[in-house]
Amino acid sequence: xxxxxxxxxxxxxxGQSGLDFDEIKMRAENAVxxxxxxxxxxxxxxxxxxxxxxxxxxxxxxxxxxEYFILLxxxxxxxGPKVILESLSPFHNxxxxxxxxxxxxxxxxxxxxxxxxxDLKKTLINVISKSGSTSETLASFLIFWRMxxxxxxxxxxxxxxxxxxxxxxxxxxxDEYDIPTLEIPKKVGGRYSVLSPVGLFLAEAIGINSGxxxxxxxxxxxxxxxxxxxxxxxxxxxSSLYLMDVSKDKKIIVFLPYSDRLRSLSEWFCQLWAExxxxxxxxxxxxxxxxTTDQHSQLQLWMEGPEDKVILFVSIESHNVQEEIPEEFxxxxxxxFLGGHTLEGLMHTEQIATEMALSLNKKANLKIVMPKxxxxxxxxxxxxxxxxxxxxGFLYSINPFNQPGVELGKRLTYGAxxxxxxxxxxxxxxxxxxxxxxxx
Amino acid sequence: xxxxxxxxxxxxxxGQSGLDFDEIKMRAENAVxxxxxxxxxxxxxxxxxxxxxxxxxxxxxxxxxxEYFILLxxxxxxxGPKVILESLSPFHNxxxxxxxxxxxxxxxxxxxxxxxxxDLKKTLINVISKSGSTSETLASFLIFWRMxxxxxxxxxxxxxxxxxxxxxxxxxxxDEYDIPTLEIPKKVGGRYSVLSPVGLFLAEAIGINSGxxxxxxxxxxxxxxxxxxxxxxxxxxxSSLYLMDVSKDKKIIVFLPYSDRLRSLSEWFCQLWAExxxxxxxxxxxxxxxxTTDQHSQLQLWMEGPEDKVILFVSIESHNVQEEIPEEFxxxxxxxFLGGHTLEGLMHTEQIATEMALSLNKKANLKIVMPKxxxxxxxxxxxxxxxxxxxxGFLYSINPFNQPGVELGKRLTYGAxxxxxxxxxxxxxxxxxxxxxxxx
Numbered sequence: 116x117x118x119x120x121x122x123x124x125x126x127x128x129x130g131q132s133g134l135d136f137d138e139i140k141m142r143a144e145n146a147v148x149x150x151x152x153x154x155x156x157x158x159x160x161x162x163x164x165x166x167x168x169x170x171x172x173x174x175x176x177x178x179x180x181x182e183y184f185i186l187l188x189x190x191x192x193x194x195g196p197k198v199i200l201e202s203l204s205p206f207h208n209x210x211x212x213x214x215x216x217x218x219x220x221x222x223x224x225x226x227x228x229x230x231x232x233x234d235l236k237k238t239l240i241n242v243i244s245k246s247g248s249t250s251e252t253l254a255s256f257l258i259f260w261r262m263x264x265x266x267x268x269x270x271x272x273x274x275x276x277x278x279x280x281x282x283x284x285x286x287x288x289x290d291e292y293d294i295p296t297l298e299i300p301k302k303v304g305g306r307y308s309v310l311s312p313v314g315l316f317l318a319e320a321i322g323i324n325s326g327x328x329x330x331x332x333x334x335x336x337x338x339x340x341x342x343x344x345x346x347x348x349x350x351x352x353x354s355s356l357y358l359m360d361v362s363k364d365k366k367i368i369v370f371l372p373y374s375d376r377l378r379s380l381s382e383w384f385c386q387l388w389a390e391x392x393x394x395x396x397x398x399x400x401x402x403x404x405x406x407t408t409d410q411h412s413q414l415q416l417w418m419e420g421p422e423d424k425v426i427l428f429v430s431i432e433s434h435n436v437q438e439e440i441p442e443e444f445x446x447x448x449x450x451x452f453l454g455g456h457t458l459e460g461l462m463h464t465e466q467i468a469t470e471m472a473l474s475l476n477k478k479a480n481l482k483i484v485m486p487k488x489x490x491x492x493x494x495x496x497x498x499x500x501x502x503x504x505x506x507x508g509f510l511y512s513i514n515p516f517n518q519p520g521v522e523l524g525k526r527l528t529y530g531a532x533x534x535x536x537x538x539x540x541x542x543x544x545x546x547x548x549x550x551x552x553x554x555x
Numbered sequence: 556x557x558x559x560x561x562x563x564x565x566x567x568x569x570g571q572s573g574l575d576f577d578e579i580k581m582r583a584e585n586a587v588x589x590x591x592x593x594x595x596x597x598x599x600x601x602x603x604x605x606x607x608x609x610x611x612x613x614x615x616x617x618x619x620x621x622e623y624f625i626l627l628x629x630x631x632x633x634x635g636p637k638v639i640l641e642s643l644s645p646f647h648n649x650x651x652x653x654x655x656x657x658x659x660x661x662x663x664x665x666x667x668x669x670x671x672x673x674d675l676k677k678t679l680i681n682v683i684s685k686s687g688s689t690s691e692t693l694a695s696f697l698i699f700w701r702m703x704x705x706x707x708x709x710x711x712x713x714x715x716x717x718x719x720x721x722x723x724x725x726x727x728x729x730d731e732y733d734i735p736t737l738e739i740p741k742k743v744g745g746r747y748s749v750l751s752p753v754g755l756f757l758a759e760a761i762g763i764n765s766g767x768x769x770x771x772x773x774x775x776x777x778x779x780x781x782x783x784x785x786x787x788x789x790x791x792x793x794s795s796l797y798l799m800d801v802s803k804d805k806k807i808i809v810f811l812p813y814s815d816r817l818r819s820l821s822e823w824f825c826q827l828w829a830e831x832x833x834x835x836x837x838x839x840x841x842x843x844x845x846x847t848t849d850q851h852s853q854l855q856l857w858m859e860g861p862e863d864k865v866i867l868f869v870s871i872e873s874h875n876v877q878e879e880i881p882e883e884f885x886x887x888x889x890x891x892f893l894g895g896h897t898l899e900g901l902m903h904t905e906q907i908a909t910e911m912a913l914s915l916n917k918k919a920n921l922k923i924v925m926p927k928x929x930x931x932x933x934x935x936x937x938x939x940x941x942x943x944x945x946x947x948g949f950l951y952s953i954n955p956f957n958q959p960g961v962e963l964g965k966r967l968t969y970g971a972x973x974x975x976x977x978x979x980x981x982x983x984x985x986x987x988x989x990x991x992x993x994x995x
Binding site: 221222224260287347385403407411436443452458519531532535 | 558559560561562565576629630631633634645646648649650659660661662663664665666667668669672687688689690691693694695697698700701723724727728745785786787788791806807814815816822825826829830832833834835836837838839840842843845846847848850851852853854855856857858859860861862863864874875876877878879880881883884887888889890892893894896897898899901902904905907908909911912915916924928958959960961963964965967968969971972973974975983984987988990992993994995
């Protein structure tokens with residue numbers, strides 16, 4: 116089970132920069148009670164661990180016969196699958212098939228190179244969009260669709276859609292061309308969708324048992340609503356981060372896992388937290404980081420820059436690999452002392468030294484401890500962070516499941532591209548482009 | 556030449572959240588005059604564009620004969636080379652040789668997989684550490700050194716060191732074993748070293764003319780100290796970001812390039828800015844981002860979260876690739892409007908729509924415009940951002956070339972690992988580990 120170490124966020128450890136334990140506990144209780152009240156409303160991601168996997172496994176097994184697997188999606192439709200790939204099969208494209216490419220942008224240079232790299236006849240393309248109207252995803256979809264049709268290949272052998280069960284453009288095309296299609300439950304938004312077919316289909320396609328991910332997530336889901344607060348680190352984490360913002364003005368949360376395999380988990384968490392909580396002038400900025408690497412990049416700023424951060428370590432108890440540092444150059448002290456330790460030991464030591472250094476400087480820090488990295492614990496940490504984020508939203512009294520702030524940019528894009536119904540936005544963009552600019 | 560669009564940071568555009576142009580100009584003048592005064596002191600990175608490339612090119616040419624190229628380095632010794640690789644040869648390992656792996660951590664799982672992937676006999680290992688005493692880099696160096704010796708291979712055929720011209724552990728070993736070694740000039744620190752052999756050797760190893768990088772950097776270097784402020788966007792950028800912090804309390808700078816190829820430039824810039832300016836309680840937090848992707852991840856927070864950010868766009872005028880979106884599904888409006896546009900057009904439109912949406916919401920934003928991405932313009936943007944960062948340091952009246960805040964963590968690590976001379980730190984760590992923890 117994943118644990119949370121609160122010590123270095125408490126007054127006892129870091130003085131007036133810290134919080135009282137009782138204060139954290141009170142808000143944690145509050146968060147759990149709101150979660151329980153709202154369980155049947157908007158919180159469909161809590162039901163994902165109990166879903167039926169039959170269809171995902173069936174189509175997933177077929178996907179393993181292809182040489183290339185391309186995922187078209189952006190935001191929540193790409194970040195979750197990316198974590199599954201990079202955490203559970205980090206050297207995948209060097210070692211295994213199908214080779215996986217996640218195209219989560221509209222960069223023409225990337226797409227052109229990708230097309231030259233693959234053999235379309237041996238390629239399966241998973242198009243992911245809950246709404247079916249994500250411009251970026253649809254643009255690249257159209258390019259692949261045309262190529263496949265031009266080559267007289269069967270579209271239903273080269274596409275799998277992951278979308279809304281009833282509505283949207285992809286659903287229309289799916290019905291028209293009989294494309295294999297997986298369903299994202301109606302009330303599950305993009306950033307809470309990794310444990311839906313969005314992430315699970317990729318898992319199966321690369322040979323990971325999606326059931327293991329769900330098993331881990333189930334354990335967390337049960338603890339999330341349990342009466343025993345001692346088994347609910349999510350509530351304590353939500354409460355701590357909320358209080359650090361509203362009572363200590365810490366507006367940045369650095370998410371700092373000590374494992375290369377969790378680099379993309381940082382990005383995924385940052386989307387989850389930012390889009391869920393950044394509204395009504397509230398929320399904090401989640402910062403994607405990586406240990407030990409960023410000790411040589413960001414640590415200076417954390418130690419001596421503005422007092423606006425909480426550092427959230429994610430420590431891995433076992434990396435499952437022993438790699439000993441040999442004893443060489445006994446005459447050079449700068450090398451001698453490293454010999455006989457392991458890389459895992461060095462990584463742990465640096466993590467501890469960094470949290471100590473921060474604490475000695477009275478900088479608030481917390482630590483999530485994961486026993487190891489596998490499908491089961493990854494399923495846990497996904498649900499752990501989703502529950503934490505939703506609870507933080509309740510404490511802020513905002514809706515953690517919408518994203519009204521992105522609409523304006525989308526409407527202006529539609530207008531500029533000439534979509535029907537967005538003529539006035541099109542005019543706005545035209546006028547904007549005519550304005551005099553101050554350029555140096 | 557790279558340009559800076561200041562329009563959306565001015566009062567005329569975003570009202571009271573904005574700055575006066577004259578105020579920006581005054582500080583810009585100030586920044587240039589300090590740069591000129593201090594030109595011969597600590598600012599050796601300004602001399603890098605004029606260095607002799609003969610040795611780098613010689614060893615670089617030999618490197619091209621290997622199948623695998625491993626770079627061992629962390630922080631500035633890894634981030635710069637990573638940008639060169641990922642910006643100028645983004646699908647490198649699928650298309651070209653030597654295959655390049657940058658190992659910038661001590662994760663045993665990564666290292667084990669990497670070792671299994673390569674053929675050591677056909678591998679060149681570039682060990683980069685200015686001081687020669689970076690524990691993370693030396694740990695993995697020791698592991699590779701032992702393997703190569705165990706296999707009775709010649710160390711000088713498998714290692715190239717990049718380090719201080721005179722001092723440090725790598726220099727001692729280089730002398731003892733006659734290892735080919737490239738020099739990082741004495742006064743050039745890690746985060747300002749990309750245009751030294753740190754980055755240039757990798758460039759040559761993957762077939763990029765390091766002279767092109769320097770040519771671009773030379774152009775910027777000359778403009779940086781020129782009398783004509785109209786040709787000095789760096790000074791305006793330093794001034795704008797400084798003023799946005801001290802007079803508008805914007806503590807976060809989102810670095811947002813619109814090109815997959817510049818994803819790692821974001822990370823590189825974030826190290827440069829954070830470590831240079833985050834000291835004495837001053838500085839701002841640079842945030843690594845990517846367009847269009849992060850419109851589906853962070854934009855909600857930028858639009859409606861706390862008022863603490865400046866968004867710094869990096870727009871690319873030409874991606875050098877045309878990729879047309881075909882006209883298909885004429886009966887589905889959500890797809891019809893995309894047909895006939897190009898991906899490049901879509902990317903530009905989304906960038907414009909996003910800056911417009913931010914401006915309409917009175918959110919400060921700036922835009923760097925790069926004509927295209929190649930070795931010449933990459934050399935420009937490196938020097939552009941380095942000059943900007945140094946100038947910002949002068950405006951803050953801090954030293955942008957040191958990093959005192961990372962010492963404590965290093966000392967504690969040394970102590971815990973038993974390095975001589977750090978016995979009291981070792982005791983401190985022991986006591987810390989004995990303390991009672993509050994764990995949920």
